[in-house]
Amino acid sequence: MVEFSPLAPATLASGDRQIFRISPLIRLTLLLLYLALMGPLPFLAQVTQSDVSPQLMAAGIGLGGLGLYGALGQRVEVDDQGIRVTYPAWIRWLFRGGWQLPWREAQALKPRSTGQGGIVYYFVGANQQVYLLPMRVAGFAQLVQLVETYTGIDTQDVKPLAQPWMYFILLGFTLLLLLVDAWTITTALQMA
Structure with missing residues (x-):
């Protein structure tokens, strides 16, 4: 693991x-939500005798949860040659494998x-193709520092999309919703 100092430019040895992985707080909050x-x-669906089978619905929800888990497995890899966004191998086919940009081709942010x-x-690449900078990763400030070091692009104004306190609030409301869900499920099972 490479240590970074806020006073010295961030670099990686050849x-x-x-x-950089998606923040654990964000992953936990979104999965619980x-x-x-x-x-x-x-x-x-069982209590209301819906036309959709509860088992089929549970299977679909399980597949959706698996897809969300895979999407939240996104990671950003940075070395002295470039930046790469990738997903776990088992879900990569669904997200087209991510993207890769050599530093020498990064023209602007x-x-x-x-x-x-x-x-x-x-990022604007040499071929004018654009690549979304992942902003929900743990260590975002270090990532931005590496981008500036390797590209020379001024990143002084680049800030994370959402602050941690926003996800703490969402997590709190999600936990309250889970309590309501527990009551709803308990009530539904008693009625069945």
């Missing part, structure tokens, strides 16, 4: 690679506003 939103549906009012950043 052949070294730094790996999925469970809270989808978990009660098979039980409610362009901001774009999102529909929710946030700002995301895209």
Whole structure:
């Protein structure tokens, strides 16, 4: 593992690679939110005698959860040659394997506003193709420091899309929703 100092430029020795994974807080929050939103549906389908089989619904929810888990397995690999975004091998086929950009081809880092009012950043490659900078990784400040070191692009204004306190609030509400779900499922099973 490479240590970074905020005062010294971040660099990696030739052949070294730094790996950035999606923040554990974000992964936990999103997986629990999925469970809270989808978990009660098979039980409610059973109680309401829905046309959709509860077993089929549970299987679909399980597949969706597996896909979400795979998407949250995204990782960013940085070395002295470039940056690469990849997914776990078992789900890579679904996400087209990610992308890779050599540092020498990175021409700019362009901001774009999102529909929710946030700002995301895209690398512009030599062929004018754009690559989304992953912003929900643990160690984002280190990642941005490496980008600036290897590309010379000014990253002073690049900030994470969401702050940790936002995910703590979402996690709190998700836990409350899970409590409501437990009550809903218990009630549904008693009615069956």
